[in-house]
Amino acid sequence: MSLVEVKDLVYIYGENTPFCKTALDHVFLTLEKGGIKAIIGHTGSGKSTLIQHLNALLTPNSGTVYFEGQNVNESKEVSYQIRFRVGLCFQYPEYQLFENTVYQDIAFGPKNMGLNEQQIDAAVQKAASYVGITPDLFQQSPFDLSGGQKRRIAMAGVMAMDPDLLILDEPTAGLDPRGRNQILSFIRDYKERSGKTVLIVSHSMDDVAECADEVIVVNDGKIAMQGSVREVFSRSEELSKMGLTVPETTRIIERLRAEGYDLPAGIFTVEQAAQAIYHFLKGGGAD
Amino acid sequence: MIKDITLGQYFPGNSPIHRLDPRSKLVLVFALLIIIFLCQNFFSLALITVFSVVCVLLSRIPFKTMMKGLKTIVFVILLTSILQIFYNHEGTILWQWHKIQITTGGVSMAIFITVRIICLIFVSSLLTYTTSPTLLTDGIERLLKPLKKIHIEPHTLAMMMTIALRFIPTLIEEVDHIMAAQKARGADLESGNLIKRAKALIPILIPLFVNSFRRAYDLAYAMECRCYRGGDGRTRMRIMKLSGVDFAAYAVCALLLAGVIVLNICFEAVI
Ligand SMILES: Nc1ncnc2c1ncn2[C@@H]1O[C@H](COP(=O)(O)OP(=O)(O)O)[C@@H](O)[C@H]1O
Ligand SMILES: [Mg+2]
Numbered sequence: 001m002s003l004v005e006v007k008d009l010v011y012i013y014g015e016n017t018p019f020c021k022t023a024l025d026h027v028f029l030t031l032e033k034g035g036i037k038a039i040i041g042h043t044g045s046g047k048s049t050l051i052q053h054l055n056a057l058l059t060p061n062s063g064t065v066y067f068e069g070q071n072v073n074e075s076k077e078v079s080y081q082i083r084f085r086v087g088l089c090f091q092y093p094e095y096q097l098f099e100n101t102v103y104q105d106i107a108f109g110p111k112n113m114g115l116n117e118q119q120i121d122a123a124v125q126k127a128a129s130y131v132g133i134t135p136d137l138f139q140q141s142p143f144d145l146s147g148g149q150k151r152r153i154a155m156a157g158v159m160a161m162d163p164d165l166l167i168l169d170e171p172t173a174g175l176d177p178r179g180r181n182q183i184l185s186f187i188r189d190y191k192e193r194s195g196k197t198v199l200i201v202s203h204s205m206d207d208v209a210e211c212a213d214e215v216i217v218v219n220d221g222k223i224a225m226q227g228s229v230r231e232v233f234s235r236s237e238e239l240s241k242m243g244l245t246v247p248e249t250t251r252i253i254e255r256l257r258a259e260g261y262d263l264p265a266g267i268f269t270v271e272q273a274a275q276a277i278y279h280f281l282k283g284g285g286a287d
Numbered sequence: 288m289i290k291d292i293t294l295g296q297y298f299p300g301n302s303p304i305h306r307l308d309p310r311s312k313l314v315l316v317f318a319l320l321i322i323i324f325l326c327q328n329f330f331s332l333a334l335i336t337v338f339s340v341v342c343v344l345l346s347r348i349p350f351k352t353m354m355k356g357l358k359t360i361v362f363v364i365l366l367t368s369i370l371q372i373f374y375n376h377e378g379t380i381l382w383q384w385h386k387i388q389i390t391t392g393g394v395s396m397a398i399f400i401t402v403r404i405i406c407l408i409f410v411s412s413l414l415t416y417t418t419s420p421t422l423l424t425d426g427i428e429r430l431l432k433p434l435k436k437i438h439i440e441p442h443t444l445a446m447m448m449t450i451a452l453r454f455i456p457t458l459i460e461e462v463d464h465i466m467a468a469q470k471a472r473g474a475d476l477e478s479g480n481l482i483k484r485a486k487a488l489i490p491i492l493i494p495l496f497v498n499s500f501r502r503a504y505d506l507a508y509a510m511e512c513r514c515y516r517g518g519d520g521r522t523r524m525r526i527m528k529l530s531g532v533d534f535a536a537y538a539v540c541a542l543l544l545a546g547v548i549v550l551n552i553c554f555e556a557v558i
Contacts (some may be wrong), residue, residue: 057467080475088471096468098493108490112473143497157472 001069003165003197004031004054009063011049023049025221027063031165036191036198038208041218042243047201048091050218051167054199055086068164084113087163091170093154094147102128102145102153103138109161127160128153130190132182148179152186159190166190167199172207184211206247209233209268217242230266249273297419303532304346305417309426311533315540316414322544323406327556329395331547332402338543339409348416356412357405364404368397399557420452422525428518429527442518450506458499465494 006029013021023046031037041047052058053065056072056079065072072082087109090096099105103124110123128135131152137145142153151171159166171187172180188211191198202208208215208229215232217225219242225232232239236246236254245251246268253267253276263280267273299305307315326332343353357364377392415423428445435441466476469490476487 052467055471057470080473083471083473090464090468090471093468095498096465096494098469098490098497108469108474109472112475161472 002030002066003033003068004029005066005069006030006050006053007064007066009050009053009065010061011053011058012061013049015061023221024053024060027221027223029216029223029226031197031199033197034195035213036187036200036211037214037216038212039199039201039216039218040203040205040208040244041224042203045218045242046221047203047218048169051088051169051199051201054165054167055083055088057083057088084109084161085163086165086167087158087161088167089155089158089169089171091173092151093157094150097142097150097154097157100141101139102133102142105142105153106133106156106160109157113161123160123162124156127156130159130193131156131186148175148182151175151183155183155186159194162194163196165197165199167201169201170203171200172202172204180207187211203244205233205239205244206249209247209250217244229268233268234266296416298348298352298416299419300347300417302346302417303536304342304413306530306532307417307536308527308529308533309418309422310430310527311529311536312414312418313423313426313430315536316410318540318544319410320407322540322547323403323410325544325547325551326403327551328554329399329557330554331550332399332406334543334546334550335406336402339406342413343409346413346417348413352416353409353412357408360404360408364401367400367404371397371400395557421449424449424452425523425525425527440518442521446518454502457502458495461498462491462495465491 006027009024009027009029010022011024013019013023027050029050039047039050049058053060054067054072056065059073067082067086070078070082072086073079097105099108106124106127107120110120115123124138125135128138133149133152133156137149142150145153155168155171168187171183175183184207187198187200190196200207200212212229215225215227215229216223217232217239224242225235225238233246233250236250239246246254249270249272250268253263253273254265257263257265261280263276267276304312323335326335343350372389372393373387375393375396376388376390378390378395380388380390381394382389418426424445427448428441431439431441431444470476474487474490476484476491479487
């Protein structure tokens with residue numbers, strides 16, 4: 001059984017008003033268990049709308065969303081319970097913190113799940129460790145911390161529910177390169193340690209190249225492509241028509257290849273590029 | 288759901304009503320509200336009703352939109368009408384069941400009050416439908432100028448109002464967003480008793496306040512960076528000047544007032 005199955009999903013904002021907008025237009029999508037998956041698409045393509053259907057925050061105008069075979073909109077109770085299994089962390093989650101202390105804020109989700117004190121404590125400790133929040137910060141007010149720390153606390157708040165699928169909407173938006181690298185490495189780390197499936201939403205191809213195994217391209221409310229990073233990035237012309245560009249590294253290597261340098265195709269990250277160029281300079285040519 | 292609130296919605300246009308000076312509009316609407324309350328019988332009320340409808344037609348605001356404004360107060364209208372019908376025992380009895388009776392006096396009072404409320408809503412919503420919030424606050428600022436003598440700054444008040452109006456849609460969007468985020472963590476906003484529901488609002492209200500303060504600071508810095516120092520010595524892009532339309536409107540309203548007074552004197556009062 002697939003982890004997520006979306007069948008013929010249509011969603012219209014402001015239906016029956018002059019401002020109505022079809023955000024999702026007959027979307028079909030299947031996600032298997034495991035790994036890090038990425039949804040990419042330019043701003044306004046419908047990424048955020050799509051993921052809010054996966055945990056039943058939005059109800060489709062038509063179509064069905066299944067999580068592990070269960071229709072997430074079957075009843076109010078199912079829709080409520082599904083939110084603990086599909087953890088959704090919104091864009092700029094740091095603006096949604098509200099508790100007196102870091103600890104209490106992370107504990108909000110587990111508390112709503114009805115866990116007891118001990119279980120809550122274990123969940124908070126574990127979630128905090130995923131994102132590098134040390135226990136000495138637990139009793140501080142989340143509002144006194146730095147922007148990067150706040151975002152990690154908000155992410156921990158969702159991880160603490162121990163969801164089977166963790167969805168992060170634009171987790172690196174508005175961060176400096178260092179903060180971005182840190183968040184991406186925490187996400188990879190989380191996947192390794194928890195073994196859960198992660199779905200990140202991004203419009204940055206570089207982010208996707210760096211951590212995803214599978215890529216889903218959304219364009220104008222439809223799924224345009226789905227496949228491995230290598231498959232999707234090799235269709236760079238189609239991507240650029242959708243307002244997406246392959247990572248800078250890939251473009252540089254492609255340019256070099258066009259100039260006649262004997263470098264391998266399918267390079268997406270700086271590390272891969274460095275390796276390839278090193279080999280080339282040593283005289284090894286393409287391997 | 289929360290987005291359905293229509294507050295001071297502005298319909299751009301170029302009708303005579305749109306072209307009125309905002310100060311005139313404010314003064315005239317205030318005057319009209321008083322005139323509506325002066326009506327004492329169906330004849331003067333009819334005059335005012337015709338006038339209100341003509342104004343709406345002149346403004347070219349669709350009637351459907353005006354009706355939408357009424358929807359929010361349908362409850363008030365119904366309640367007052369029902370109270371009038373059952374508690375007013377004047378005139379001849381139309382219908383009786385034990386102690387409950389409906390009389391001609393009750394019915395005519397109910398109609399009178401309903402029509403009056405509708406006129407009030409039409410006239411006052413025309414103001415916000417035909418005047419952009421900026422012009423409106425500008426107009427208020429100019430009208431309140433005399434307050435400067437008692438050390439109240441009309442410019443500050445007007446600026447506060449402009450900012451508040453500007454941020455209402457932003458805040459509504461923000462509330463939607465925060466609600467979704469807390470629901471994603473299992474916040475239950477819909478069930479439980481009153482106390483539980485009030486408590487469930489805390490995760491929404493605290494981020495909303497914190498973010499509003501942050502926004503306020505940002506805005507204040509941005510304004511200071513552009514050398515904003517309050518109203519003293521500021522000039523305006525749009526200089527308000529009364530024109531022919533304004534004088535015509537004042538004249539029409541004066542005639543209307545005279546008409547209402549005459550009709551009140553000539554015919555018997557029902558209220
Ligand atoms: N609350 C909303 N009301 C009306 N339209 C919306 C709303 N949220 C998003 N949209 C519209 O739906 C489309 C998809 O938006 P979204 O899913 O947020 O895109 P993305 O996350 O890919 O940037 C956009 O055109 C956007 O304008
Ligand atoms: Mg988005």
